Amino acid sequence: xxxxxxxxxxxxxxxxxxxxxxxxxxxxxxxxxxxxxxxxxxxxxxxxxxxxxxxxxxxxxxxxxxxxxxxxxxxxxxxxxxxxxxxxxxxxxxxxxxxxxxxxxxxxxxxxxxxxxxxxxxxxxxxxxxxxxxxxxxxxxxxxxxxxxxxxxxxxxxxxxxxxxxxxxxxxxxxxxxxxxxxxxxxxxxxxxxxxxxxxxxxxxxxxxxxxxxxxxxxxxxxxxxxxxxxxxxxxxxxxxxxxxxxxxxxxxxxxxxxxxxxxxxxxxxxxxxxxxxxxxxxxxxxxxxxxxxxxxxxxxxxxxxxxxxxxxxxxxxxxxxxxxxxxxxxxxxxxxxxxxxxxxxxxxxxxxxxxxxxxxxxxxxxxxxxxxxxxxxxxxxxxxxxxxxxxxxxxxxxxxxxxxxxxxxxxxxxxxxxxxxxxxxxxxxxxxxxxxxxxxxxxxxxxxxxxxxxxxxxxxxxxxxxxxxxxxxxxxxxxxxxxxxxxxxxxxxxxx
Numbered sequence: 001x002x003x004x005x006x007x008x009x010x011x012x013x014x015x016x017x018x019x020x021x022x023x024x025x026x027x028x029x030x031x032x033x034x035x036x037x038x039x040x041x042x043x044x045x046x047x048x049x050x051x052x053x054x055x056x057x058x059x060x061x062x063x064x065x066x067x068x069x070x071x072x073x074x075x076x077x078x079x080x081x082x083x084x085x086x087x088x089x090x091x092x093x094x095x096x097x098x099x100x101x102x103x104x105x106x107x108x109x110x111x112x113x114x115x116x117x118x119x120x121x122x123x124x125x126x127x128x129x130x131x132x133x134x135x136x137x138x139x140x141x142x143x144x145x146x147x148x149x150x151x152x153x154x155x156x157x158x159x160x161x162x163x164x165x166x167x168x169x170x171x172x173x174x175x176x177x178x179x180x181x182x183x184x185x186x187x188x189x190x191x192x193x194x195x196x197x198x199x200x201x202x203x204x205x206x207x208x209x210x211x212x213x214x215x216x217x218x219x220x221x222x223x224x225x226x227x228x229x230x231x232x233x234x235x236x237x238x239x240x241x242x243x244x245x246x247x248x249x250x251x252x253x254x255x256x257x258x259x260x261x262x263x264x265x266x267x268x269x270x271x272x273x274x275x276x277x278x279x280x281x282x283x284x285x286x287x288x289x290x291x292x293x294x295x296x297x298x299x300x301x302x303x304x305x306x307x308x309x310x311x312x313x314x315x316x317x318x319x320x321x322x323x324x325x326x327x328x329x330x331x332x333x334x335x336x337x338x339x340x341x342x343x344x345x346x347x348x349x350x351x352x353x354x355x356x357x358x359x360x361x362x363x364x365x366x367x368x369x370x371x372x373x374x375x376x377x378x379x380x381x382x383x384x385x386x387x388x389x390x391x392x393x394x395x396x397x398x399x400x401x402x403x404x405x406x407x408x409x410x411x412x413x414x415x416x417x418x419x420x421x422x423x424x425x426x427x428x429x430x431x432x433x434x435x436x437x438x439x440x441x442x443x444x445x446x447x448x449x450x451x452x453x454x455x456x457x458x459x460x461x462x463x464x465x466x467x468x469x470x471x472x473x474x475x476x477x478x479x480x481x482x483x484x485x486x487x488x489x490x491x492x493x494x495x496x497x
């Protein structure tokens with residue numbers, strides 16, 4: 001498998017230092033970290049369609065039910081940045097393996113849970129495991145693939161695995177819940193986790209930051225975790241508790257104070273957890289911002305469209321989940337094609353093209369009403385999936401290829417945290433818009449179904465507008481200052497001025 005993929009470069013000249021030979025197991029290593037990534041992304045939304053069944057089975061209150069979803073998101077988003085820094089300092093392989101073991105064992109506990117408390121606690125521990133292994137995966141790829149072209153292809157395949165996990169979550173949860181038992185939405189992680197662990201032991205090599213970059217910035221670790229925990233908690237609980245309630249206001253205040261403290265610490269310490277100079281690199285900042293725009297729209301689409309399919313169109317959980325499968329295939333196919341597109345027309349044009357496709361897909365989706373069918377919805381989701389796939393690889397490349405190797409784990413964590421926080425923000429804001437329009441329609445005499453559909457359409461138009469703005473934003477932010485025509489290699493990032 002690997003021999004045909006080996007680098008064909010000739011021997012180095014005597015005057016030059018010998019180059020390190022490519023890792024012969026690097027593609028197997030990629031398979032291992034991609035499987036781990038698939039599991040963690042799958043768990044982001046595999047539970048959504050199983051929620052009613054779990055509530056009936058465990059006799060949960062609405063608040064308890066919400067925390068089955070929220071506990072995973074809270075620990076994942078809160079600890080991602082710390083996980084990335086620990087991986088850089090103590091070893092990406094070490095943190096990845098610890099995270100994989102924690103995630104697999106907590107999946108077993110969640111699948112066997114007999115009450116809500118055990119399930120919520122298990123989901124929180126799952127989030128901790130995901131926060132340790134997720135940022136390490138991209139950092140491992142960056143350290144393992146030293147050839148730039150191979151690294152681009154590897155990141156593309158990693159992106160496909162992540163997107164496939166996200167897209168296949170609803171159908172996996174629906175099929176398992178409807179045909180087996182809800183516990184298996186977690187138990188399926190156990191054999192995958194064990195197989196991935198066995199493969200990783202043999203193929204994943206250790207890498208870490210240089211010795212002078214391994215000093216832990218404890219102040220940065222603590223303040224970043226507090227800020228991310230607090231803002232994530234506020235976004236999760238705000239709609240139910242009320243945005244003006246004391247605990248939500250306090251959570252936002254804690255997040256703001258911790259964030260200010262974090263930036264002060266990072267700007268003054270000699271060994272910062274996050275080198276703030278990274279954000280002066282236009283393509284790095286552009287890639288992170290693009291991730292946030294994408295996540296704001298994409299995760300809201302998954303969340304509210306799932307409700308639309310089941311509550312308005314009357315789809316079963318399995319049928320609603322199956323509708324996302326062609327979208328996942330389109331995403332994977334276009335993600336594979338995007339590496340060629342990046343070489344032909346440049347990464348910034350490829351990302352903008354993906355944003356165009358997403359905008360068109362959202363407009364097509366928003367044209368449907370209560371009479372939509374599986375077949376009529378399919379084209380819009382295929383276009384959406386294609387747009388998501390074609391933009392994600394060059395967007396990730398823009399971040400990782402403009403990050404020093406010593407900060408690869410942190411950069412990966414920032415990219416993933418941007419997705420989590422922006423996704424929650426999208427669900428929150430679009431949900432608020434949806435509910436506001438829904439309530440107005442109910443007061444005017446509309447039926448509950450009509451009111452929700454009107455609110456859904458308004459909320460989706462908000463997502464569409466943001467993604468449309470992202471077309472121009474990404475074109476400007478990711479564009480090299482001196483575009484060299486149809487370059488075959490990504491261009492180094494230019495500093496913001």
